[in-house]
Amino acid sequence: xxxxxxxxxxxxxRNAARTTAPGGRGRPVADPARAAALDVLKAVRVNDAYANxxxxxxxxxxxxxxxxxxxxxxxxxxxxxxxxxxxxxxxACIDRSLAKVEAKVLDALRLGTHQLLGxxxxxxxxxxxxxxxxxxxxGAGAAxxxxxxxxxxxxxxxxxxxxxxxxxxxxxPVGHAAIAHSHPRWVVEQLRQxxxxxxxxxxxxxxxxxxxxxxxxxxxxxxxxxxxxxxxxYSPYGVVLDGGDPGxxxxxxxxxxxxxxxxxxxxxxxLAAAPVDGPDRLWLxxxxxxxxxAALLAALAxxxxxxxxxxxxxxxxxxxxxxxxxxxxxxxxxxxVLAADGTAxxxxxGSVDRVLVDAPCTGLGALRRRPEAxxxxxxxxxxxxxxxxxxxxxxxxxxxxxxGVVLYATCSPVxxxxxxxxxxxxxxxxxxxxxxxxxxxxxxxxxxxxTPGTLQLWPHRHxxxxxxxxxxxxx
Numbered sequence: 001x002x003x004x005x006x007x008x009x010x011x012x013x014r015n016a017a018r019t020t021a022p023g024g025r026g027r028p029v030a031d032p033a034r035a036a037a038l039d040v041l042k043a044v045r046v047n048d049a050y051a052n053x054x055x056x057x058x059x060x061x062x063x064x065x066x067x068x069x070x071x072x073x074x075x076x077x078x079x080x081x082x083x084x085x086x087x088x089x090x091x092a093c094i095d096r097s098l099a100k101v102e103a104k105v106l107d108a109l110r111l112g113t114h115q116l117l118g119x120x121x122x123x124x125x126x127x128x129x130x131x132x133x134x135x136x137x138x139g140a141g142a143a144x145x146x147x148x149x150x151x152x153x154x155x156x157x158x159x160x161x162x163x164x165x166x167x168x169x170x171x172x173p174v175g176h177a178a179i180a181h182s183h184p185r186w187v188v189e190q191l192r193q194x195x196x197x198x199x200x201x202x203x204x205x206x207x208x209x210x211x212x213x214x215x216x217x218x219x220x221x222x223x224x225x226x227x228x229x230x231x232x233x234y235s236p237y238g239v240v241l242d243g244g245d246p247g248x249x250x251x252x253x254x255x256x257x258x259x260x261x262x263x264x265x266x267x268x269x270x271l272a273a274a275p276v277d278g279p280d281r282l283w284l285x286x287x288x289x290x291x292x293x294a295a296l297l298a299a300l301a302x303x304x305x306x307x308x309x310x311x312x313x314x315x316x317x318x319x320x321x322x323x324x325x326x327x328x329x330x331x332x333x334x335x336x337v338l339a340a341d342g343t344a345x346x347x348x349x350g351s352v353d354r355v356l357v358d359a360p361c362t363g364l365g366a367l368r369r370r371p372e373a374x375x376x377x378x379x380x381x382x383x384x385x386x387x388x389x390x391x392x393x394x395x396x397x398x399x400x401x402x403x404g405v406v407l408y409a410t411c412s413p414v415x416x417x418x419x420x421x422x423x424x425x426x427x428x429x430x431x432x433x434x435x436x437x438x439x440x441x442x443x444x445x446x447x448x449x450x451t452p453g454t455l456q457l458w459p460h461r462h463x464x465x466x467x468x469x470x471x472x473x474x475x
Contacts, residue, residue: 030137031132032072034129035136038111040076041079041107044372045107074119077210078118079111080371083375084178084374089113090153104138105134109149112126130150131147131150134146167179177200177201181205181208182374188200190415194418199460203460206458211369214260218237221299222251224237227249228244230242233463235266236269246259254329258295264293264411266441266464270441271283272297272301273440274435276403276405279353280353281353282351283307283308284310284354284356284396284399285356286311287313291324303333308333308334309335309337315339342392343388343392343394353404354406354407355407361417364466365411365413386420393408397432401474402474404474405435406472409468412466422470425472431475433472434472435473436453436471437471441455444457449470453471454470
């Protein structure tokens with residue numbers, strides 16, 4: 001992402017640093033786009049916020065739009081994605097542990113490093129604006145420290161720094177990949193096991209690419225032709241937005257369309273495409289929050305004369321589901337939204353024809369959109385999540401009737417959360433069988449999952465989140 005034209009060559013934007021606060025004695029006012037990016041990093045660090053969710057409010061607060069908003073977005077998101085690499089570089093440029101650097105100064109240094117190593121910002125502009133940002137938020141002493149550190153960072157480009165600070169790729173390929181592609185080592189190990197060493201670098205690089213904004217037309221409520229953008233290659237409902245604010249698209253503003261990754265659209269399509277024996281009247285989304293898949297499933301169900309019931313354990317997320325499904329045309333196909341525990345859903349056994357279990361997971365397949373997730377997850381999270389995933393699939397098999405189907409999906413390619421869960425459940429359930437899901441999405445090439453019959457999408461192969469799908473049928 002290039003810096004806006006008016007900033008190139010070191011020309012200062014309006015209201016940027018070097019002007020002073022009212023009264024003439026205050027600290028300099030920082031460049032609004034860089035100040036906004038710093039606020040996003042603080043929200044992620046202090047409040048455990050998700051960058052993509054907090055960004056719109058921060059951009060409004062700083063009155064940013066157009067190229068300035070795009071610059072702030074790339075600066076914040078790119079810094080979070082490459083934080084591991086940049087921290088290794090900064091550690092080589094600072095004579096003390098990064099843990100002893102004031103947190104907001106370290107955030108600013110990461111922003112400056114991303115401008116120097118990851119964006120086409122001239123070095124003098126990247127350094128001076130970051131120093132002004134530190135001076136305005138912290139003080140003159142910290143600004144001098146930031147200036148000295150960033151000048152050291154600017155001595156090499158990214159490839160030269162990686163060669164200097166990463167372990168040798170020949171003797172420690174996982175350690176090298178962790179630094180070169182900015183992923184925690186344990187995440188690299190899990191992804192290497194899932195995709196294989198030959199495709200690992202391509203997958204990790206795809207995780208660091210800014211995701212495209214993809215829209216979905218909800219069938220019967222909107223058509224793909226009324227959405228601006230390029231049709232998605234695999235989903236018949238999606239377009240890739242060419243630019244601009246998706247909220248300004250009339251169908252999106254009216255709730256007849258939405259923002260949804262193509263991989264998530266394909267999960268809903270796969271469940272709808274699965275054949276069932278007997279009646280097909282009641283569909284269930286067992287883990288519906290925040291509601292994107294539920295909105296698409298409800299529209300698909302309405303076209304079949306079926307209804308969707310959505311269940312979400314957390315009440316505030318259940319409200320998000322209602323909001324996502326309901327538009328200016330109401331909520332076609334929606335039976336209701338329940339705030340309930342999916343592992344103990346208040347429904348009679350054998351009462352549902354189709355069930356989607358889009359289970360909570362590590363989210364390691366969606367690191368393009370949730371760059372901070374790689375730094376929050378820990379290896380210990382895996383066991384707790386796997387136990388929950390097994391319980392949810394078991395509950396779904398109890399709720400579905402004989403001849404009905406359960407689609408288990410995760411936005412993670414980690415084998416413990418994908419084939420491991422399916423194998424474990426089937427070992428305990430004599431009344432369920434794994435069916436071949438490949439025929440559900442015949443238009444998607446090279447999507448064989450880790451277990452025969454399962455599906456696995458990949459960012460580097462398909463341009464989607466790394467969605468896993470397995471189809472189970474109740475005997």
